[in-house]
Amino acid sequence: MSTFAKKYVKLRKRNAAIAWEKARRNRVCYLFLLPYAILFFTFFILPMITSIFYSFTYYNILEPARFIGLQNYINLILQDDVFLTAVKNTFLIAVITGPVGYILSFGFAWFIHELPRWIRTFAVLIFYAPSISGNAYSVFQIIFRGDSYGWFNAVLMHLGIIKTPELWLTNPATIMPVLIFVILWMSMSTGFLAFVAGLQGIDRSQYEAGYVDGIRNRWQELYYITLPNMKPMLLFGAVMAITQSFNVADVPMALAGFPSTDYAAHTVVVHLFDYGYTRFEMGYASAIATLLFLVMILCNKLIQNALRRVGT
Amino acid sequence: MSMTTQANGHRMKAVNGRKRRPNRSVLGDLGVWLLLIIVAIIMALPLVLAISNALKPLNELFRFPPTVFPIHPTLTNFSDLMVTMGQSWVPFTRYLANTVWITLLGTAGHLLIASMAAFVLAKYDFPGGRTFFNIVVVALMFNGYVTAVPNFITMSKLHLIDTIWAVVLPAIASPMGLFLMKQFMEGLPFSLIESAKLDGAREFRIFWSIVMPNVKPAWLTLIIFSVQGLWNNRASAVIYSEGKKTLTYALQQIQAGGVARTGQAAAVIVVIMIVPIVTFILSQSQILETMASSGLKD
Structure with a gap:
């Protein structure tokens, strides 16, 4: 047993010595990293750790935080029915808008990439338009208004499909489809632009070699040349898609109201906002954020593993 | 993938030629164009509305039912904004x-x-x-x-x-x-x-x-x-x-x-x-x- 321990210690020492030697040889790397690391730690890691700490406390922003152990988490999972509704809604939104938005972003970036040069910038601008001004989604308040002045109602009534105006944003049955549509409409954002830029960097000669090697249609070209070359951007886009689809809050709050009818548009982040900024229960809100964070990390892990296999 | 070389002389010429890629079907290209145009119209909505609203005189902004494009476009909104x-x-x-x-x-x-x-x-x-x-x-x-x-x-x-x-x-x-x-x-x-x-x-x-x-x-x-x-x-x-x-x-x-x-x-x-x-x-x-x-x- 003791020989084993000795061996282990020796091994660890050796590994540490190798790492130290490597670090010493690459010390200029740390210099490059330092300015970013300092700012990143101060404005991102420190608040994150503090928030996770708050999740184990009762904290109302005014009084000092009081440690209460796992109480927030217990209440959240066992007693908060609204939270469970929020979880259900968030999963529904994330499962649909995450993958579909991701595929649409890539698909349209790819289609636009094939357009003649003179129209490409304009096409990218049009597709990115919903993301260019922060709250463009508020147009949908006019479009889906509940009275006959709402455009969607007006069109449907004009065509004789419905007789009386439909309360699209108040009726629990129609809120979700409308929301999902609006979120998908906004999904050509960060990932989309990264795809556009990434497609531009692929070496032309690979495509030409592909023609010679007998790639017959656009799908083969996509699978054998484009996707493997786009792997780093695909990973980036996936993380952004996860972040955006799980963090949906502004759109439901603006369109369906806050709170929405029967909590039909209540997402986890809306719930978090409710506790953090209307009830000032920051501890509870932090617990929600921490749980959501863990789920997103897990989801990210699964997707990254799947994406590594693309094109191999 | 079957790597049997399909490229004949005709295709190779297309590679060296200007635009057309040899492995794209005309029908597919048409489909892509059509899809892009339809989706682009939906996507462009907020920009079009924002700009046309800014060009509407006050009475048109309150018109029911609202119009997409201004009937009498004007720049008064911008000059008013300058004054404010x-x-x-x-x-x-x-x-x-x-x-x-x-x-x-x-x-x-x-x-x-x-x-x-x-x-x-x-x-x-x-x-x-x-x-x-x-x-x-x-x-x-x-x-x-x-x-x-x-x-x-x-x-x-x-x-x-x-x-x-x-x-x-x-x-x-x-x-x-x-x-x-x-x-x-x-x-x-x-x-x-x-x-x-x-x-x-x-x-x-x-x-x-x-x-x-x-x-x-x-x-x-x-x-x-x-x-x-x-x-x-x-x-x-x-x-x-x-x-x-x-x-x-x-x-x-x-x-x-x-x-x-x-x-x-x-x-x-x-x-x-x-x-x-x-x-x-x-x-x-x-x-x-x-x-x-x-x-x-x-």
């Missing part, structure tokens, strides 16, 4: 200068500092590098609402509150930019860096004159994100002196001035969008046009 801005207590140019400063400093700092970090994370193998990168990616996912309070406390301890640095410094360290740059740098061949090293180039030179020019689409994209974020930043939580406030904040105060200002409010939306859109068009056309010929892979 001219009357503000703090000179209007001050707000503009504040926002321009924030946007310039934040974007330039972010571009330089995040790219430097991304460069070593992508191209060097050093202890702690991978872990650091994983932390950056994971940090993207933590919700911003709950970190706002601890962040405010940190900033007030550092005496950053009510200075533009409260907006600029966090923007410089934004994880998304580092992630984006690192992903693009990863694709550069190692041979490129090795040969520069053999030529005696130091790390900063490799970074600045070899790596950065080769990831131009990446940093042009980063500039779009950064400018868009900072230009629209109201900064109302961390800046409260009137003379230090941002343009967006001042314009939104005009916008919130009640029903009488509906026309001006519509003009404000367009005015705020101008700078992000111009940045967008400039960098996109750079990305899409100048890079088309280059290609660096090993």
Whole structure:
């Protein structure tokens, strides 16, 4: 047993010595990293750790935080029915808008990439338009208004499909489809632009070699040349898609109201906002954020593993 | 994949010819065009509405049912906005200068500092590098609402509150930019860096004159994100002196001035969008046009 321990210690020492030697040889790397690391730690890691700490406390922003152990988490999972509704809604939104938005972003970036040069910038601008001004989604308040002045109602009534105006944003049955549509409409954002830029960097000669090697249609070209070359951007886009689809809050709050009818548009982040900024229960809100964070990390892990296999 | 060579002389000619790629069917191209046009119409909606609303006279803004395009287009909303801005207590140019400063400093700092970090994370193998990168990616996912309070406390301890640095410094360290740059740098061949090293180039030179020019689409994209974020930043939580406030904040105060200002409010939306859109068009056309010929892979 003791020989084993000795061996282990020796091994660890050796590994540490190798790492130290490597670090010493690459010390200029740390210099490059330092300015970013300092700012990143101060404005991102420190608040994150503090928030996770708050999740184990009762904290109302005014009084000092009081440690209460796992109480927030217990209440959240066992007693908060609204939270469970929020979880259900968030999963529904994330499962649909995450993958579909991701595929649409890539698909349209790819289609636009094939357009003649003179129209490409304009096409990218049009597709990115919903993301260019922060709250463009508020147009949908006019479009889906509940009275006959709402455009969607007006069109449907004009065509004789419905007789009386439909309360699209108040009726629990129609809120979700409308929301999902609006979120998908906004999904050509960060990932989309990264795809556009990434497609531009692929070496032309690979495509030409592909023609010679007998790639017959656009799908083969996509699978054998484009996707493997786009792997780093695909990973980036996936993380952004996860972040955006799980963090949906502004759109439901603006369109369906806050709170929405029967909590039909209540997402986890809306719930978090409710506790953090209307009830000032920051501890509870932090617990929600921490749980959501863990789920997103897990989801990210699964997707990254799947994406590594693309094109191999 | 069946690698049997299908390329005959006719196809090869098409490769050398101008546009048409040999492996695209006409029907498929038509389908793509049709799909793009239909979706583009839906996507363009907010821009079209915002611009046409700003061109409507007041009575048309309140018309029921609302019209998509103005019947009698006018620029009165913009001239009214000029008058209101001219009357503000703090000179209007001050707000503009504040926002321009924030946007310039934040974007330039972010571009330089995040790219430097991304460069070593992508191209060097050093202890702690991978872990650091994983932390950056994971940090993207933590919700911003709950970190706002601890962040405010940190900033007030550092005496950053009510200075533009409260907006600029966090923007410089934004994880998304580092992630984006690192992903693009990863694709550069190692041979490129090795040969520069053999030529005696130091790390900063490799970074600045070899790596950065080769990831131009990446940093042009980063500039779009950064400018868009900072230009629209109201900064109302961390800046409260009137003379230090941002343009967006001042314009939104005009916008919130009640029903009488509906026309001006519509003009404000367009005015705020101008700078992000111009940045967008400039960098996109750079990305899409100048890079088309280059290609660096090993």
